Amino acid sequence: MAGTGKTHLREAGSTLLRVEDLQVEFPAKGGRRVHAVSGVSFDVAPGETVGFVGESGCGKSTVARAVMHLPAPNSGVVNLDDTELGTLSAKRLRETRVAMQLIFQDPMASLNPRRKVKDLVQEGVEIWHRGGDRHALEERTRELLDDVGLDSATVWNRYPHELSGGQCQRVSIARALMMRPSLLICDEILASLDVSVQSQMLNLLKRTRAEHGLAMMFISHDLGVVKNISDRILVMYLGKVAEVLEVDALDRETVHHPYTQLLLASVPRVTGERIKPSVDGAAQDLPSPLNPPSGCRFRTRCPLATDRCAQEEPQLEEKRPGQFIACHHIS
Numbered sequence: 495m496a497g498t499g500k501t502h503l504r505e506a507g508s509t510l511l512r513v514e515d516l517q518v519e520f521p522a523k524g525g526r527r528v529h530a531v532s533g534v535s536f537d538v539a540p541g542e543t544v545g546f547v548g549e550s551g552c553g554k555s556t557v558a559r560a561v562m563h564l565p566a567p568n569s570g571v572v573n574l575d576d577t578e579l580g581t582l583s584a585k586r587l588r589e590t591r592v593a594m595q596l597i598f599q600d601p602m603a604s605l606n607p608r609r610k611v612k613d614l615v616q617e618g619v620e621i622w623h624r625g626g627d628r629h630a631l632e633e634r635t636r637e638l639l640d641d642v643g644l645d646s647a648t649v650w651n652r653y654p655h656e657l658s659g660g661q662c663q664r665v666s667i668a669r670a671l672m673m674r675p676s677l678l679i680c681d682e683i684l685a686s687l688d689v690s691v692q693s694q695m696l697n698l699l700k701r702t703r704a705e706h707g708l709a710m711m712f713i714s715h716d717l718g719v720v721k722n723i724s725d726r727i728l729v730m731y732l733g734k735v736a737e738v739l740e741v742d743a744l745d746r747e748t749v750h751h752p753y754t755q756l757l758l759a760s761v762p763r764v765t766g767e768r769i770k771p772s773v774d775g776a777a778q779d780l781p782s783p784l785n786p787p788s789g790c791r792f793r794t795r796c797p798l799a800t801d802r803c804a805q806e807e808p809q810l811e812e813k814r815p816g817q818f819i820a821c822h823h824i825s
């Protein structure tokens with residue numbers, strides 16, 4: 495089995511989203527395959543925010559798309575509210591997917607440049623509920639635009655290119671909320687924004703999730719950002735889960751997976767100044783997902799690695815209450 499264990503999953507009835515043994519491979523030249531996501535399991539409780547962190551290429555976006563079945567994973571099970579997505583007809587899948595809204599990193603690219611803000615926010619609802627009450631729809635659009643910190647009267651007839659990146663991202667959030675989702679999947683949505691706009695957006699997301707009772711998957715390569723907004727964190731490395739932990743465990747004097755340790759060491763510490771995370775610098779050492787290392791995928795960069803790590807894949811085990819680590823050397 496390619497899994498990294500499922501001991502961290504909670505009782506099925508208590509979760510909104512339950513993902514088991516997700517596997518995604520992409521075809522590559524010469525008949526080879528990119529092992530992008532290999533046996534990832536996690537769950538998200540109603541109203542909970544789970545952060546996904548790991549350096550570029552570790553499979554975070556692929557997990558997000560596989561959860562949405564955009565496209566369906568090669569194998570694995572995705573249950574949303576006890577509905578298994580893989581068993582649904584194409585029509586039922588499209589309907590069920592509305593409850594999960596995905597927001598991307600580049601708001602300009604994900605908003606149709608030829609549509610005005612009011613239409614962008616309304617278009618999802620128009621597709622799903624044709625012939626609804628136009629007045630009520632416009633009211634809700636105004637409300638949501640104001641809610642996400644845009645002056646609805648000002649931006650109503652504007653096009654995306656007339657807005658800043660932060661404003662576009664706010665439109666994307668309003669557009670997602672319009673569909674009344676139970677799960678918001680945010681894929682690197684702060685990465686293209688200035689640091690000051692990032693913190694405004696984090697506050698907006700926290701307020702929004704409380705007001706709308708939303709669960710979130712929050713994806714970022716920046717552990718500092720993920721820590722700020724998440725209840726629990728999944729640390730991913732080369733298509734696998736290295737560690738799952740409650741966010742409080744990050745502040746405790748506790749032992750972590752050696753990869754989490756590397757990420758922690760690269761979180762900016764100087765107030766007001768961004769230090770380039772050292773983990774980005776180490777990215778060239780990332781092995782290829784075309785040919786991932788045997789056993790523990792982190793072993794080629796791990797200071798603790800031994801022969802056992804090459805031969806035997808570590809499974810996620812609960813090392814401290816609420817803290818699951820996949821490492822032979824952490825007890």
Ligand SMILES: Nc1ncnc2c1ncn2[C@@H]1O[C@H](COP(=O)(O)OP(=O)(O)OP(=O)(O)O)[C@@H](O)[C@H]1O
Nearest residue numbers: 520528530549550551552553554555556557715783
């Ligand atoms: N359509 C595709 N075809 C081939 N390989 C792909 C495809 N999409 C993703 N990959 C590869 O799968 C791996 C995981 O990519 P993914 O985008 O999920 O990572 P990520 O952690 O989200 O990184 P980033 O933050 O850079 O988006 C990478 O090696 C990537 O090159």
